[in-house]
Amino acid sequence: MPATLTPTQVDPRGPRFGAAVTTVVLAAVLILGPGLGLPLLIIQTFAFGAGSLLGLRYQPYGWLFRRFVRPRLGAPAELEDERPPRFAQSVGLVFAAVALIGAFAGSPVVFYVATGFALIAATLNAVFDFCLGCELYLVGRRLLGKPSLDSRQPIGGATR
Amino acid sequence: MTGLYVVGIALVLALGFGLYRKAVDGRVRAVRATPASPLGLDQDLGRTATFVQFSSAVCAPCRVTARVLDEVSASTDGVAHIEIDAEQRLDLVGELGITRTPTVLVLDGSGVVRSRMVGAPRRQDVLAALAGLAAAGPSMNTNPAAA
Numbered sequence: 183m184p185a186t187l188t189p190t191q192v193d194p195r196g197p198r199f200g201a202a203v204t205t206v207v208l209a210a211v212l213i214l215g216p217g218l219g220l221p222l223l224i225i226q227t228f229a230f231g232a233g234s235l236l237g238l239r240y241q242p243y244g245w246l247f248r249r250f251v252r253p254r255l256g257a258p259a260e261l262e263d264e265r266p267p268r269f270a271q272s273v274g275l276v277f278a279a280v281a282l283i284g285a286f287a288g289s290p291v292v293f294y295v296a297t298g299f300a301l302i303a304a305t306l307n308a309v310f311d312f313c314l315g316c317e318l319y320l321v322g323r324r325l326l327g328k329p330s331l332d333s334r335q336p337i338g339g340a341t342r
Numbered sequence: 343m344t345g346l347y348v349v350g351i352a353l354v355l356a357l358g359f360g361l362y363r364k365a366v367d368g369r370v371r372a373v374r375a376t377p378a379s380p381l382g383l384d385q386d387l388g389r390t391a392t393f394v395q396f397s398s399a400v401c402a403p404c405r406v407t408a409r410v411l412d413e414v415s416a417s418t419d420g421v422a423h424i425e426i427d428a429e430q431r432l433d434l435v436g437e438l439g440i441t442r443t444p445t446v447l448v449l450d451g452s453g454v455v456r457s458r459m460v461g462a463p464r465r466q467d468v469l470a471a472l473a474g475l476a477a478a479g480p481s482m483n484t485n486p487a488a489a
Contacts, residue, residue, distance in 0.1 A: 203379050266401055298347070298348045301353075305353060305356035310364065313403050316398070319401070323432060
């Protein structure tokens with residue numbers, strides 16, 4: 183990719199492990215409901231927030247992975263760019279934030295639907311290594327922005 | 343109790359969607375033959391085939407796809423691989439109706455788009471795309487634009 187100076191690299195098994203933990207946490211949140219599940223949902227929202235806004239290095243499940251899981255696994259076959267899993271954390275953050283608003287505003291429907299979508303995303307990520315960014319990013323860009331001026335340059339200028 | 347139902351529905355949807363995607367991702371689909379010249383490609387096209395890959399920064403499978411296509415194009419004579427940052431070319435993305443990355447257009451030797459692979463293709467999908475071009479016959483290769 184152009185305009186990218188050695189982006190942060192991560193062990194791809196870290197985000198995958200994090201997604202598995204997230205799946206369990208979100209399922210527990212749903213089963214406990216908007217009342218009892220609230221503390222767990224707040225913890226999960228902070229976890230998404232740390233991963234999204236600060237970077238995967240600060241994602242608590244990533245820390246658990248590095249501290250307790252990775253030492254038992256050995257070195258990864260290869261590292262991957264941090265941006266795709268970080269984008270997934272941002273998507274999770276949006277769903278979790280909406281669910282929190284629903285819980286606080288006394289709207290269980292909003293709580294259940296938003297948490298349900300977050301659970302779908304986390305399950306896809308954990309089970310299939312599904313790339314949420316690949317699906318949503320381009321659609322988002324197309325909806326949000328008209329092509330910028332420099333995007334009109336010939337393809338040759340935009341490739342590696 | 344509601345929560346339990348929501349968990350069940352979410353898991354069924356996720357597993358169903360995931361399995362569906364696993365089945366269709368990266369498979370070669372023939373498309374109506376369209377000249378690639380409007381793409382404004384100024385790179386050299388391959389003599390027999392060119393893979394035009396649309397990628398984005400937030401896409402891990404794009405890296406895998408680029409590696410597979412690089413390998414195949416390096417080991418097969420007359421096959422080229424061009425990677426485009428979709429974000430830089432939202433105009434093309436719109437015109438071509440590309441909705442996610444990676445999407446790979448398969449061009450024949452005369453620069454005509456013949457098929458498309460949406461999602462990360464496996465090596466065998468890539469080889470199938472090349473075989474599909476060969477099966478379609480060399481008649482398309484007479485275009486001088488291929489030079």
